[in-house]
Amino acid sequence: MFQEKLNLFLQAAVGTALEEQAAVIRSVTEQVIANINQGDLPRWQDAHQSLPDLSPATVDPDQGPLTVRFSRPLSVEQQHNLEAGLRALHPWRKGPFKLAECFVDAEWRSDFKWNRLANALPDLNHKTVLDVGCGNGYYLMKMAALNPGLLLGIEPGLLHNVQFWSVEKYANTGAHILPLKIQDLPQHMACFDVVLSMGVLYHRKSPIAHIEHLRSLLPRGGTLILETLIIDGDEQTCLVPQGRYAQMRNVWFLPSVAMLTNWLAKLGMRHIEVIDVSLTTTAEQRSTDWMRFHSLPQFLTADEQHTVEGHPPPKRVLIRCQH
Ligand SMILES: Nc1ncnc2c1ncn2[C@@H]1O[C@H](C[S@+](CC[C@H]([NH3+])C(=O)[O-])CC(=O)[O-])[C@@H](O)[C@H]1O
Numbered sequence: 001m002f003q004e005k006l007n008l009f010l011q012a013a014v015g016t017a018l019e020e021q022a023a024v025i026r027s028v029t030e031q032v033i034a035n036i037n038q039g040d041l042p043r044w045q046d047a048h049q050s051l052p053d054l055s056p057a058t059v060d061p062d063q064g065p066l067t068v069r070f071s072r073p074l075s076v077e078q079q080h081n082l083e084a085g086l087r088a089l090h091p092w093r094k095g096p097f098k099l100a101e102c103f104v105d106a107e108w109r110s111d112f113k114w115n116r117l118a119n120a121l122p123d124l125n126h127k128t129v130l131d132v133g134c135g136n137g138y139y140l141m142k143m144a145a146l147n148p149g150l151l152l153g154i155e156p157g158l159l160h161n162v163q164f165w166s167v168e169k170y171a172n173t174g175a176h177i178l179p180l181k182i183q184d185l186p187q188h189m190a191c192f193d194v195v196l197s198m199g200v201l202y203h204r205k206s207p208i209a210h211i212e213h214l215r216s217l218l219p220r221g222g223t224l225i226l227e228t229l230i231i232d233g234d235e236q237t238c239l240v241p242q243g244r245y246a247q248m249r250n251v252w253f254l255p256s257v258a259m260l261t262n263w264l265a266k267l268g269m270r271h272i273e274v275i276d277v278s279l280t281t282t283a284e285q286r287s288t289d290w291m292r293f294h295s296l297p298q299f300l301t302a303d304e305q306h307t308v309e310g311h312p313p314p315k316r317v318l319i320r321c322q323h
Pocket residue numbers: 094110132133134135154155156157160180181182183197198199200203
């Protein structure tokens with residue numbers, strides 16, 4: 001199915017700024033697809049295939065859950081099969097989605113971040129947009145209402161890809177996801193008007209190289225939206241947690257906002273604007289019926305003043321800047 005999705009993307013890229021890069025994207029994606037470790041993938045693909053064909057639907061552009069409305073009410077059997085197919089794609093990290101009567105109450109209230117992000121987005125009309133580490137495509141599907149020219153997400157998590165296909169089967173937003181890491185994209189493929197990197201920088205061992213790579217994907221004047229974990233402090237302050245951070249492995253650099261904006265400026269980014277700084281609350285990230293593992297409440301001390309490892313609790317910055 002990944003090959004089929006790649007082909008659909010390549011068709012959509014014809015006539016856009018991405019057309020010239022299509023051969024490179026095809027080649028790197030085919031290499032990644034050929035090396036996919038199957039694991040649970042067949043089970044997830046079966047769940048996706050089991051989803052019922054339903055009447056045409058539209059996405060409600062309102063704030064809140066990403067809501068898909070169908071032109072005809074679902075039968076009891078359709079409703080049951082829809083919910084069973086989606087539940088088989090547990091755990092749902094990002095959401096919430098509402099498809100007919102089925103409410104996918106994911107671990108993250110991504111609608112909270114969407115409300116912060118919507119203020120930061122430049123005009124997307126006919127623009128080419130890349131969301132790096134896009135999860136199950138929640139923000140891509142929200143951005144689709146803003147009439148972009150092409151929406152591409154890259155996401156190495158295979159379950160996220162299958163969840164995206166499953167919602168997109170009904171939402172029909174025209175967004176695309178490829179199963180790539182940012183490292184798979186060549187540097188200097190400056191064909192995106194807007195690049196988003198949200199929740200990825202702290203997973204990168206070399207955050208400056210990550211920003212440089214993001215910058216190289218933008219032409220002069222293109223917009224970068226960067227969201228990441230930070231700590232309080234001045235331009236000399238940065239946390240490099242030994243061991244885990246809020247039970248997450250693979251967390252490298254949590255700079256202060258001042259240090260992060262210095263990095264961006266040193267790399268030549270301009271018009272750097274801090275749009276938002278927010279503590280991540282246990283209302284925004286928690287276990288639900290659709291994500292039954294531990295979540296933020298279990299990763300913080302009882303008074304929520306520290307992570308269980310004794311670090312400052314998660315706080316995130318949302319920055320907009322230009323190449
Ligand atoms: N090298 C990489 N290249 C691309 N993606 C990666 C890489 N490493 C990890 N990821 C992916 O980046 C995502 C990070 S989550 C943010 C999701 C969304 N953006 C959000 O803002 O809600 C973190 C969070 O929950 O905040 C995961 O889906 C990883 O698979």
